[in-house]
Amino acid sequence: MRAAVTAVESPCPRPGRLAVVGLGPGSRALMAPAARLELEQAQDIIGYNTYVEMAGPFRADQVIHGSDNRCEMDRARAAFALAAEGRHVVVVSSGDPGIFAMATAVLEALEVHAEPAWHAVELAVVPGISAAQAAAARIGAPLGHDFCIISLSDNLKPWSQIVHRLELAARADLVIACYNPISRARPWQLGEALAVLRGVRDADTPVVLGRDVGRPAERVRVTTLGALDPQAVDMRTVVIVGSSQTRHFSAPEGRDWVYTPRWYPQPAEQD
Numbered sequence: 001m002r003a004a005v006t007a008v009e010s011p012c013p014r015p016g017r018l019a020v021v022g023l024g025p026g027s028r029a030l031m032a033p034a035a036r037l038e039l040e041q042a043q044d045i046i047g048y049n050t051y052v053e054m055a056g057p058f059r060a061d062q063v064i065h066g067s068d069n070r071c072e073m074d075r076a077r078a079a080f081a082l083a084a085e086g087r088h089v090v091v092v093s094s095g096d097p098g099i100f101a102m103a104t105a106v107l108e109a110l111e112v113h114a115e116p117a118w119h120a121v122e123l124a125v126v127p128g129i130s131a132a133q134a135a136a137a138r139i140g141a142p143l144g145h146d147f148c149i150i151s152l153s154d155n156l157k158p159w160s161q162i163v164h165r166l167e168l169a170a171r172a173d174l175v176i177a178c179y180n181p182i183s184r185a186r187p188w189q190l191g192e193a194l195a196v197l198r199g200v201r202d203a204d205t206p207v208v209l210g211r212d213v214g215r216p217a218e219r220v221r222v223t224t225l226g227a228l229d230p231q232a233v234d235m236r237t238v239v240i241v242g243s244s245q246t247r248h249f250s251a252p253e254g255r256d257w258v259y260t261p262r263w264y265p266q267p268a269e270q271d
């Protein structure tokens with residue numbers, strides 16, 4: 001009785017929760033238990049249609065807010081607006097939500113566009129297995145030494161910046177995982193990126209193409225920097241370009257393995 005009266009008199013509504021959740025590359029087996037728990041407890045699920053479908057099935061009492069891929073900031077604002085009303089909201093991203101995905105848009109919304117009530121929202125980011133990690137695991141351990149991830153999309157950064165980074169990453173002998181490698185709207189960028197890398201790295205450098213990793217249509221292939229044809233790549237592919245040390249070998253029964261050794265050849269000791 002007393003509790004009920006207190007609840008009615010309470011001047012502020014219960015603050016909601018907003019969790020930005022990484023679904024991993026596709027299969028449920030590669031989704032963290034913490035992400036599953038958030039999805040179970042969610043009242044509202046927000047995200048790009050494809051990823052919302054990947055995150056389901058949902059219960060009849062859960063509200064799905066699917067949208068197309070291009071309105072990250074609108075999604076982030078909508079998520080805060082619901083959570084500020086006391087709802088338990090989950091925003092879904094594929095892979096890791098902090099890698100070219102929704103966690104960044106949510107933080108940008110909070111820093112730049114926040115309404116006062118948004119700061120009372122309990123905000124959590126739940127990590128996921130990123131595409132490069134999932135693809136690497138399928139073929140061995142190409143990310144076994146220092147590596148970087150570069151998005152080849154020039155939608156949000158100038159192309160000259162991407163070329164500059166590729167050139168420096170290649171000169172630093174990092175393994176380079178390329179995300180957003182090619183699309184109908186960006187048909188020539190991958191070819192130019194490969195030309196930059198070929199200017200620094202040997203033509204026989206192993207390249208891993210991971211397509212739809214963790215999904216039913218998964219295909220992981222190995223080629224070389226010299227032989228890679230941009231036509232063989234699409235938006236659902238992550239392209240991992242080896243360093244000077246990356247090794248490719250076939251097991252006797254024919255399985256391909258790629259790895260980057262943990263060590264570097266030491267320069268000969270001088271006396």
Ligand code: SAH
Nearest residue numbers: 025095096130131179180212213235237238
């Ligand atoms: N947050 C995501 C990346 C989003 S950027 C993550 O951490 O994985 C989108 C790009 O990621 C795609 O163009 C593709 O290069 C890569 N990608 C995402 N999921 C993939 C998958 N299952 N298989 C292969 N590449 C994938």
